[in-house]
Amino acid sequence: MEMKITRKGKSGMAFGVKKSFFGRLQEKIENVILMRPEIDEEMMEELEEVLITSDIGMDTTMKITEKLRGDIKRLRISDPEGVKQQIKVIVKDLIDKGDKHKLIDDTPLIILVIGVNGGGKTTSIAKLAYRCKKQGKSVLLAAADTFRAAAGEQLEVWGNRIGVNVIKHKEGADPSAVIYDSIQSAKAKKIDVLICDTAGRLQTKKNLMTELAKMNKIIDREYPEAYRETLLVLDATTGKNAVSQTKEFGEITNITGIILTKLDGTAKGGIVITISDEFQMPVKFIGVGEGLNDLRVFNPAEFAEAIFEESNNV
Ligand SMILES: Nc1nc2c(ncn2[C@@H]2O[C@H](COP(=O)(O)OP(=O)(O)O)[C@@H](O)[C@H]2O)c(=O)[nH]1
Ligand SMILES: [Mg+2]
Structure with a gap:
C-alpha cells in the first residue's frame, strides 16, 4: 500500500x-x-x-x-x-x-450529475449528499440511472448509510419519470437539495442527448423556481479521455461545473489545468478516495500552491 x-x-x-x-x-x-x-x-x-x-x-x-x-x-x-x-x-x-468554483448555496437546488460509467458519479453523489446534510440541508436522491439495476441499489445503500431518502424505480424505467417523482417529493417535503444520478452510457450519443434534454425539460416545467447545477464527473486517471468527455458532454448539455475524481490514485492531476483552460469550466470538487469524507472543495490557489509544496508535511 x-x-x-x-x-x-x-x-x-x-x-x-x-x-x-x-x-x-x-x-x-x-x-x-x-x-x-x-x-x-x-x-x-x-x-x-x-x-x-x-x-x-x-x-x-x-x-x-x-x-x-x-x-x-x-x-x-x-x-x-x-x-x-x-x-x-x-x-x-x-x-x-x-466565484464559479462554488456550488450554489441557494435552495431549493437541483443537481444533475452526469458522466460516463465508472467515473464516480454515484460515489460523488453520496459524498455531496453527506456534505450538504452536514451543512444542515435536507437532501433527497433521485436514482435516474435506471440503465442498470445495480446503479439504483448502490445509491440506496449510500442513502441508508447517510440517512437520506432515495427515489427509485424499476430497472429500465424512464429516467425522466424518476426525476418527475423526485421533484414532487422534494416539493412536498420542502427538500433543500435534490441530487439526481444519471446513466453514463446509452447506446448512442443521440440517445444520451435526448435523455438529458428530456430530464432538463421536466425540471424546467415542474420546478422552475429551483436553482440548478449540472455537474460532470470525470475520472482523473483517464487522462486525455477526460478531456474528450468534457467536450462530448459539453456539446450535449450546459455543464456548470466538474467533479474530478480519483485524484488520490493518479499522477495525472495536470488534467485540471487542461480542462480549466480548454473549456473555461470550473472544477468544483475533487474526489480523493472512496469514503464519504473524500470530497474536497476545489481551491485554485491551493492547487497551484500544492504543485510546489514541500513534501515534508506528512
Ligand atoms: N480511489 C477513488 N475511487 C473512487 C473515487 N470516486 C469513486 N471511486 C470508485 O470508482 C468506482 C466507480 O464509482 P461509481 O460511483 O460507481 O461510478 P459511476 O458508474 O459513475 O456511478 C467505485 O469503485 C468507487 O468507489 C475517488 O475519488 N477515489
Ligand atoms: Mg453509478
Whole structure:
C-alpha cells in the first residue's frame, strides 16, 4: 500500500492527495528549473516536456511556457526560484474561474450529475449528499440511472448509510419519470437539495442527448423556481479521455461545473489545468478516495500552491 500524504494549503485545508501527482510534478519541475545555472531555451524545452508528460495538454503547455517567457522578460526574472513562483501564478490564473468554483448555496437546488460509467458519479453523489446534510440541508436522491439495476441499489445503500431518502424505480424505467417523482417529493417535503444520478452510457450519443434534454425539460416545467447545477464527473486517471468527455458532454448539455475524481490514485492531476483552460469550466470538487469524507472543495490557489509544496508535511 502506498503511503498517503496529506498536503495542507495556506488556509490549512488539506487536499489529502497522495504524493503521486503534486509530489512528482513538483520534483520534476524543480529538477528542470533549480538544477540549471541559468534560464535558457533548453530549460524552457525541458519544462514543456515535463508539463506534457504530466497530462497537461499541448495547447495549454504552450500557453504556460509562452506566458512564462514573456513574464521572465517583463518582470526581469533572473533566478530559478523566481521562475518557480511565476509558474504558480500562471497556473493559478489558468485554473481560477472566480466565484464559479462554488456550488450554489441557494435552495431549493437541483443537481444533475452526469458522466460516463465508472467515473464516480454515484460515489460523488453520496459524498455531496453527506456534505450538504452536514451543512444542515435536507437532501433527497433521485436514482435516474435506471440503465442498470445495480446503479439504483448502490445509491440506496449510500442513502441508508447517510440517512437520506432515495427515489427509485424499476430497472429500465424512464429516467425522466424518476426525476418527475423526485421533484414532487422534494416539493412536498420542502427538500433543500435534490441530487439526481444519471446513466453514463446509452447506446448512442443521440440517445444520451435526448435523455438529458428530456430530464432538463421536466425540471424546467415542474420546478422552475429551483436553482440548478449540472455537474460532470470525470475520472482523473483517464487522462486525455477526460478531456474528450468534457467536450462530448459539453456539446450535449450546459455543464456548470466538474467533479474530478480519483485524484488520490493518479499522477495525472495536470488534467485540471487542461480542462480549466480548454473549456473555461470550473472544477468544483475533487474526489480523493472512496469514503464519504473524500470530497474536497476545489481551491485554485491551493492547487497551484500544492504543485510546489514541500513534501515534508506528512
Ligand atoms: N480511489 C477513488 N475511487 C473512487 C473515487 N470516486 C469513486 N471511486 C470508485 O470508482 C468506482 C466507480 O464509482 P461509481 O460511483 O460507481 O461510478 P459511476 O458508474 O459513475 O456511478 C467505485 O469503485 C468507487 O468507489 C475517488 O475519488 N477515489
Ligand atoms: Mg453509478
